[in-house]
Amino acid sequence: MSKHMPPAHPFDFDAWSEDAGDDKLHEECGVFGVTGVTDAANFVALGLHALQHRGQEAGGIVSYDPASGFNSARRFGYVRDNFTKQSLMETLPGALAIGHVRYSTAGSKGATQIRDVQPFFGEFSMGGAAIAHNGNITNADALRRELIERGSIFQSSSDSECIIHLMARSLQRKVPERMMDALRRVEGAFSVVAMTRTKLIGVRDPLGVRPLVIGRIGDEGWVLSSETCALDIIGADYLRDVEPGEMVVIEDGELKSLHPFVPAKPRFCIFEHVYFSRPDSIIGGRSVYETRRQIGVELAREAPVDADLVCPVPDSGTPAAIGFxxxxxxxxxMGIIRNQYMGRTFIEPTEQIRNMGVRLKLNVNRALIEGKRVILVDDSVVRGTTSRKIKEMILDAGAAEVHFRIASPPTAWPCFYGVDTPQREKLLAATMSEEEMREHLAVDSLKFISLDGLYRAVGEVKGRDASCPQYCDACFSGDYPVAPTDMLEKGFQLKAAE
Known part of the structure; x- marks a missing residue:
């Protein structure tokens, strides 16, 4: 699936933002579910709006109402542009609903297809079920081949559809048990929110790579969400995280906890702390904002430099810059100001306009920058295109020096667990040393936080214990906690043993 939607206007900024220098890593999606409330779909729409940063390509909602059965709506674009329309929301009645916002990693890389937009729905002998999946199935190609050979007919190019087909082939009688059977065949990362006519179900993979939390609305309502920030928008109270390897089944106002997988040591994605999650979310009992501020503190200790101004690259670099x-x-x-109203325009995309891509999003505060030795704090360097353009903007504004400080270690390996990552050869850190990257970016200095420093910032006092890491940090270390089966078949080379 294409990461950008077909332009809705003669000129659509989103359709060429990558060419304009948007080389950030992107999460695949966010999931949200509610039961025990009137008009659950409206709560889901609000929750998805709060999770929009996890996926801007498309969104979908499925609800259940005894009078009309299962109802669904899937749309391209932002939640605010689709799921705030009364005419649409009236087609999604009921006290039980789940939703999904998408940013494709697995799936078609050609034209965007509405059939790839989740949640997916299946009608089984015991009734219907819908699922929304955050993560990436690393053996999806092998599963798809097997299922097609056995007669399954796929409707989408998404890896997540494998779960529905595996459930259909299970001999278990109830949906939760069928889901257990299916997910035991799946490799990779998954946080799933699912629903039947009466149940809201949440499950995380045994390593707990992607997040999923439980909330309460009053005395009757329950919520499942990718992040706690989406609980806040609907006035829900955070209860706890779904544990790695746990399945929760909520029915008739009661929550049942199951552990259907072989226990494993958790490997939560450390980049959720660095960039993916919203700063006002809580992860594992820790404030994301406070963790990012502490990353800046560690970075200042590891890589000091004489300068006049610390400036964040908005918005993701802001907490770390404050800590630094x-x-x-x-x-x-605030040496760089983000244009909060940047979006689609009717300007024709001439080459000159394309080259202004970063400037459409960011503008330098010249009065603050001029004559200063500036430290730019950003969350990551992926391909380096954005970093180079921002550096040029700072120098054009009259800065005396430009120093980059990066709030994550060098991103040298692709992610196969639900993050949109370029091929390894397109990652700057995969082909260059830190000094070579500094020369490539043409800045006065460039320093990344160390992996140990990052671990200290997220609460591991002794840093990263190489014998037993507490997080998935494969994008930095090349240490993949789950073998990327499909990619290995295609020739991907793992890091050589040291």
Missing amino acids: AHESGIPYG
Whole structure:
């Protein structure tokens, strides 16, 4: 599936933002489910709006109402542009609903197809069920071949559809048990929110790579969400995380906890702390904002530099820049301002306009920057295209020096667990040393936080214990906790043993 939607206007910024220098990593999706409330779909729409940062390509909602059965709506674009329309929301009645926002990693890389938009629905002998999946199935190609050979007919190019077909082939009598059977065949990362006519179900893979939390609305309502920030928008109370390897089944106001998988040591995605999650979310009992601020503190300790101003690359670099400035004693300033209203326009995309891509999103505060030695704090460097253009903007504004400080280690390996990552040869850190990257970006200095420093920032006092890491940090270390089966078949080379 294409990562960008077909342009809705003669000129659509989203359709060429990558060419304009948007080389950030992107999460695949966000999931949300509600039961025990009137008009559950409206709550789901609000929750998906809060999770929009996890997927901007498309969204979908499935609800159940005893009078009309299962109802669904899937749309391209933002939640606010689709699921705020009364005419649409009236087609999604009921006290039980789930939803999904999508940013494709697995699936068709050609034209966007509505059939790839989740949640997916299946009608089984015991009744219907819908699922929404966050993550990536690393053996999806092998499963798809097997299922097609046995007669399954796929409707989408998404890896997530494998789960529905595996459920259909299970001999178990109830949906939760069929889901257990299916997910035991699946490799990779999955946080799933599912529903039947009476049940809301949540499950995480044994390593707990992707997040999933439980919330309460009053005395009767229950919520499942990718992040706690989506609980806040509907006034729900955070109860706890779904544990790695746990399945929760909510029915008639009661939650039942099951552990259907072989226990494993958790490997939560550390990049959720660095970039993916919203700063106002709580992960594992820790404030994401506070963790990112602490990353800046560690970075200032590891890579000090004489300068006049600490400036974040908005918005993801802001908490780390605040921590860096506080620890270093160098003043903090908003040297780069984000245009909050940047979006689709009717301007024809001439080459000159295309080259202004970053400037459409960001503008330099010239009065603050001019003559200063500037430290730019950003969350990551992927291909380096955005970093180079931002550096040029800072120098054009009259900065005396430009120093980059990066709030994550070098991203040298692709992610196969639900993150849209370029091929390894397109990752700057995969082909260059830190000094070569500095020369490529043409900045006065470039330093990344160490992997140990990142672990200290997320609460591991002794840093990363190489014998037993607490997080999935494969994008930095090349240490993949689950073998990427499909990619290995295609020739991907794992890191050589040291």
